[in-house]
Amino acid sequence: MTVVEHDGRIVVVDVGLRFPTPEMVGIDLVLPDFSYLRERASDIEAIVVTHGHEDHLGALPWVLRELGSRDAPPIYGGALTIAMARSKLDEHKLREVELHDVADGETLELGPFSLELVHMTHSIPDSSAVALGTELGTVLITGDYKFDQTPVDGPPADVSRLAELGREGVLLLCGDSTNVDRSGFSPSESVVGPHLEEVFSRCEGRIVVTSFASNIHRVQQVVDAAHALGRKVALVGRSMRKNVGIGRTLGHIEVPDGLLVGPREINDFPDERVVIISTGSQGEPLSALRRMAHRDHPQVELRSGDTVVFSATPIPGNERAVNETIDRLYHIGCDVITPADAPVHASGHGYAEEVKLMLNLVKPRYVMPFHGDFKRLRLHAQLAEAVGVPPEDIFQGENGLPLDIDERGARFGAAEQSGMIFVDGVEIGDMADVALRDRRMLSADGIFIVVVTIAEQDGSSVAEPEVIFRGVPFIDEADELLDEIRTTADRSLRRAAKEEIREVDLLGQVLHDDLAKLVYDRLKRRPMVLPVVVEV
């Protein structure tokens, strides 16, 4: 999420989300901290979305709900992007939001900004760079892009318009850094199709292809290869069916009549006449492919002789889940083809030479690398230097650090509140605190709960302490330890009574300290120890 501000007015570019790492126990989604926008809600002219991927669009419902959907700013983007935004907002019952398709070349006035979307190529149709004109010059945010000279559908990236913007004066270029560490030019999406067909032609059994559901051009190429080889196509997985549906409506994908068959019809055709296109390329726990690999899919039962083609690479962090899925498939007896075996995937992000081409086309006054870890931001900065941008005009930023630009120059300002907020079920909030720490502790060593019941009058124990534990393993000597805990609790209570400690919180503290020490001595682990004092 990027906030561009001028004359007190704001345009927000992209509203993405992240998926949690395993350390974020029990967290479903990770959103950008948008406190800054909450305070400035009335100053927002528009939200512009570069393309329909979750990491650029996914936080939209939460941002709008936070800003109050009635006063929500209008949303702008390419046709597919807006269609995906609409579907997402419908799911969240946010139906009063203004959504606008912006055509290439169209210029809109948004307060002190002019807005133009410049057509780019990426692994989803209708991807754009965002050009925000101001009186100081244009701020150009590339979104995710590659310079694909032979895209599967639609024109290549509009290099001519980028060059024109460059001649007119680009103040700041914020460019994608995802693949800056790869040298040369990325291969065109079009090269994947012939390789898929070649791989398919060597398969004798059924073929399962897994890819991102939003990669509609990839799905098109799988469909084409299947059609060329006389195989029917079945779409498996909810998001695959949904995205292909949206793609067909918008004309981004063409499927010959009679080619598609339902998941239930797969077994009506001979093995060598079927291609299944499935979700699950990232090894996601409940995805169709993962369920097939675990022999747990209601419609598709894989077997020896089937071939599974991974037409995608694992996003960093997903390697283990993907490898586990692949190995399950080998165990079943399937053959597996990954991008390491054949060129069945092409990245949607440009390589180093494309990043340099962008810099040379746009000739920005200032450069701020976007979308990448610190390593990639630094490599992007080095590429900018290599094409002649003075080092002092390149800004390697951090989330929350504003870049202030005026007639005199550019410089980082003071950090604003930023970071991550967590979505846990239906609620969102700042989990970087007590609840998350508690969960880590609970998940590491479990919990002991010790309930003592004391008389209100004199603090004496009126019932035997109750001890309950959860998530604490292997207590062969459990009975003995539970006895010790009860004895220790009684002793602590008597000591507290002698010292005239009667306040329930203080009693709890005394019990906690004594019991935690005992538990650690016996188990050499530190489960959470939770004393509960009941007064009767």
Added chain:
Amino acid sequence: MTVVEHDGRIVVVDVGLRFPTPEMVGIDLVLPDFSYLRERASDIEAIVVTHGHEDHLGALPWVLRELGSRDAPPIYGGALTIAMARSKLDEHKLREVELHDVADGETLELGPFSLELVHMTHSIPDSSAVALGTELGTVLITGDYKFDQTPVDGPPADVSRLAELGREGVLLLCGDSTNVDRSGFSPSESVVGPHLEEVFSRCEGRIVVTSFASNIHRVQQVVDAAHALGRKVALVGRSMRKNVGIGRTLGHIEVPDGLLVGPREINDFPDERVVIISTGSQGEPLSALRRMAHRDHPQVELRSGDTVVFSATPIPGNERAVNETIDRLYHIGCDVITPADAPVHASGHGYAEEVKLMLNLVKPRYVMPFHGDFKRLRLHAQLAEAVGVPPEDIFQGENGLPLDIDERGARFGAAEQSGMIFVDGVEIGDMADVALRDRRMLSADGIFIVVVTIAEQDGSSVAEPEVIFRGVPFIDEADELLDEIRTTADRSLRRAAKEEIREVDLLGQVLHDDLAKLVYDRLKRRPMVLPVVVEV
């Protein structure tokens, strides 16, 4: 861990462990399930260990404790392997175990077996293949190996002896499959040294090299490169200091006098005169390098201008931790060199051509691929077919599936108990059960504890229910929900009283059902709900 059995007697080859995946919450180590050995303890002639890595040696203390250390079988292995086993057993206070160095070429009689260790090359000195002679022929277990023609220290793998064994008749070859998916021959360990020196020569600040502490030849090469360029060497990390100590004692590593400096002395030398060799190449949470990357190491404070060299690749599953460490280093301003940037690492496992060479040298009657996921076992089988082993003589096994061989042939028998057991702190046991499930539940959604206090006589509530929660986030409306929980608990108690439910367990069940429903209705999450009934 492999069990070889003949005439009712057993030789165990290797006793390794695994490290837990993130799903194994709170688990420290994963051991092989050795129930089978427990029942057969008196039949075990010996435990033979191929080399000193944790995945081949690490479970030794647990296996011995399980078998009873007094009746424990003797342990055999190369000199370094035995030294590492001794150090490990000392830490576990298992000092009565018989440990024997076996020299290359030495033959021992172990009941119905003859035992010989064949010198191999790997990423740790004193690695061996294990040849167990029986009247049916030799069982050869390769351990981890590569055919390094120019190892840093000691002779190359004893191909001559392997060939001789092949001529005499190898019944079964169990071979390493780790790198069967890489074509060609693996590069020699010796090629790493010159590349390290080349990389070092371009560094102007301090250099930190991280590698496996047990890769003593790698440490030697770092030491040599540092010495050649006039830099002092500091060893950082407990296992690095320990392994270098053992390696020096056994003559596997030579360090020029005055080259080593203590971690506290690092700042006494100019930046361009220092190389730090550190643990943490896998991004391990408490390792020295990870702490440096988080600016949390007591002796080494990294800064812009320092270079960190990863002389290791991530073990599958560790990619995310390694990448996070690398990005932290970039954030600090360090340069980072990985095997993707320069040939500063060589694998210890042979590639496809080496696996084929092993098969051709040994000419086994039967082949059972070892050490690899299902994919690699299958690729190994394909290599065996490629060199002429009949497909019916190749056995792709699974853990616990015994291969039975006699004069008539070879075939898989019925599966024995096998799998994983978990180590949690000091205890071991079968965690695949309640405690682990509880921990997952606790870590996903937290816990509510509701304590009700009832009179023994009539079951009436005598104190307000206490409600405590942990790991449950975002309860803005917490007070309201807590009130509702108390009200619901009271109502459940009254209903139970009316229905004459007085037994504490049944009361708990009623409370649980009512409260869990309420909590789910309000939070749309399923934290653990734990009612506690106290009778006074």
